[in-house]
Amino acid sequence: MSRMELLKIKNQGECFAEFISSLKNPHPRIPTGFSELDSALDGGLATGLYILGAMSSLGKTTFVMQMADQIAKAGHEAMIFSLEMSRFELTLKSISRCTGLEMAKSLEVGKAKSSLWIEEFFLKCDESEKRLIEKAFEEYSSYSDRVMIVEGNGAIGADEIRDALSQYIDAGNGRPVVFIDYLQILSPHKENASDKANIDYSVSELRRISRDFSIPVMAISSFNRMSYGGPATMESFKESGSVEYSSDVLMGLQFCRMASNIDLNDAKRKSPREMELVVLKNRSGETGAKLQFNYYPHCNLFCGKKEENMIYNAVYSRKRR
Numbered sequence: 001m002s003r004m005e006l007l008k009i010k011n012q013g014e015c016f017a018e019f020i021s022s023l024k025n026p027h028p029r030i031p032t033g034f035s036e037l038d039s040a041l042d043g044g045l046a047t048g049l050y051i052l053g054a055m056s057s058l059g060k061t062t063f064v065m066q067m068a069d070q071i072a073k074a075g076h077e078a079m080i081f082s083l084e085m086s087r088f089e090l091t092l093k094s095i096s097r098c099t100g101l102e103m104a105k106s107l108e109v110g111k112a113k114s115s116l117w118i119e120e121f122f123l124k125c126d127e128s129e130k131r132l133i134e135k136a137f138e139e140y141s142s143y144s145d146r147v148m149i150v151e152g153n154g155a156i157g158a159d160e161i162r163d164a165l166s167q168y169i170d171a172g173n174g175r176p177v178v179f180i181d182y183l184q185i186l187s188p189h190k191e192n193a194s195d196k197a198n199i200d201y202s203v204s205e206l207r208r209i210s211r212d213f214s215i216p217v218m219a220i221s222s223f224n225r226m227s228y229g230g231p232a233t234m235e236s237f238k239e240s241g242s243v244e245y246s247s248d249v250l251m252g253l254q255f256c257r258m259a260s261n262i263d264l265n266d267a268k269r270k271s272p273r274e275m276e277l278v279v280l281k282n283r284s285g286e287t288g289a290k291l292q293f294n295y296y297p298h299c300n301l302f303c304g305k306k307e308e309n310m311i312y313n314a315v316y317s318r319k320r321r
Helices: 003-007 011-024 035-040 060-073 087-105 119-121 127-140 157-168 195-213 232-238 263-271 310-320
Strands: 048-054 080-081 148-152 177-183 216-222 247-255 273-282 291-296 303-304
Touching: 035 273, 035 291, 048 060, 048 195, 048 232, 060 080, 060 087, 060 148, 060 177, 060 216, 060 303, 080 087, 080 157, 080 195, 087 127, 087 148, 157 177, 157 195, 195 216, 232 247, 263 273
Parallel strands: 048 216, 048 247, 080 148, 080 177, 177 216
Antiparallel strands: 247 273, 273 291, 291 303
């Protein structure tokens, strides 16, 4: 490829024609299924790079997977590049979430301990409980054909993501919302380059992918360890290369009332966990929104606090008695 081709030089006449065409055929925002987050993002996900960061084991994969399921349930396609968890594990999370809703409504939440409980429980549950699980299977099957999971059982980097998307879209399958779990374990672009240089490349290339294919791309990022125990800020991403500069929207997931003196283990033991999503950067909208969620780890479910059904309050108050 020549240097001229690499720079993609066009005159403004060509660019203006493309600009007019884009105005006549706009790509609508895609709702995430979390109404407060959609409001903060001016209606949902648009073309661009979204980064969601959090400390380890806080529920960021679960949050993003729930978002992907909600997008698929609404009729849009979602493609997940899972570099850590298997397709089977992610499927269990989704079914657990569906079953958790049913268990909550039937006041049986104590039976659901984790996403793996279905695997162990299905063979020994009674008929009424089995019907709940089968109903969850039916719910998941109603939209699962719009969820594509690409397992990271080989070297998957930004270049491989671009190739997979090209093949998928060229085959006439539409333009999916892309989710990547997670940024720091993408295959390095150059083996002899530093971690920071490789992450810089991945972030820049993911943003180019979102622009070239006119799709939203959301990547999960870890926080640097110096940020554990404190509120999510731009500084939390400092060791992650160009994340804060190249992303269009940057968000941090944390416990509510996060402070340096919080007992993290105690906060993780609570059910529900009181969580907060902070919009740290929003290139085309407001910054600083703090959205509150209740997170039920036993059924892999995030609920917006303002939206949460009264049934859940009744279920968990009864459970605590």
